[in-house]
Amino acid sequence: MSTDNRRERTKKAIEEAMITLLQEQSFDEISTSNIAKCAGISRSGFYTHYKDKYEMIDLYQQSLFKRLEDIFDNPNFQKEQALLEIFKFLDKESLFAALLTQNGSKELQNFIRNKLQMIISKEAFDKNTPVDKLYSSVYLSHAMFGVYQMWITRGKQEPPQQITDILLSLLPDKF
Template sequence: MESNKRQKTKRIIEQAMVELLKHDSFNQISTVQLTETAGISRSSFYTHYRDKYDMIEHYQEKLFHQLEYIFDKYSQDKYQAILEVFEFLAQEALLSALLTENGTKEIQTFLRHKLQIMLAEDLQERFGSRCLSPLETEYSHVYLTNAFFGVCQMWIARGKKESPTQMADFLLKMLE
């Protein structure tokens, strides 16, 4: 179990990353900028992480487990899964920042993949009677997944003004 001081320092570093991602892409952010924004020494940063990639890798690993849990828990209930993801996004500033254009591709790819799996069955029911070819089916999965993901990104970019419930309701309407 990590000490409170270590957890607090990690949260400060995460908050600094959120601030920097508002203006710069992840690839443009240096460790020096990160430590200056966090108000900590570089040696303090290196006590916790090898570099910014290691920091994000640790954060994403934790997130992957939490998101995996949500998608598994609500595998039969798309509404609850989508609602819980939006509730999670509402609380996790760094996750939201990583899902913006300035964020990392790994977390974006992971979330798109999870959405695609969740929506595949629904899309099969929706388009199954249209006799889509396997290639057309694959394109339809990508199309709707990217639409959902784009809505998430727009919600974040607009400052998360709508509630998670409003967003889940809207996204489910898109499937009707």
């Protein structure tokens, strides 16, 4: 077995441990020792890969942000497709989903809410004043984010297409 395979398996075990721990504790309450113990590795094994939990999540988030930017910055952007892509992404990426829960990363949550707000303000409310547009986009982006969080919290029971359709049915016709 190659060192690269073992290294990747250990990183995957660390990610899985973080997912498990986020179900019970907030990110701030989770220690490196907790992660290592849950992953079945030593603390030094954790430190072989990451300086601390913040570096672990930062590295994960940076690669995640790049992939999410592709969804949000697609020149052929369609809101229905973008929302569906996010649900599909959440369905596949368990750590991403865990980081969006109440216990997860505030940085990542703010990133997603800001991107949703940007989409909404681009797509909607052409006839409103800038102030109306601002508050409407904030309101809707938080509501949409709440749907993402509830779907994750409920265990992603509905398929991505169904939850996308539900979310789109809740949005005002102007959007």
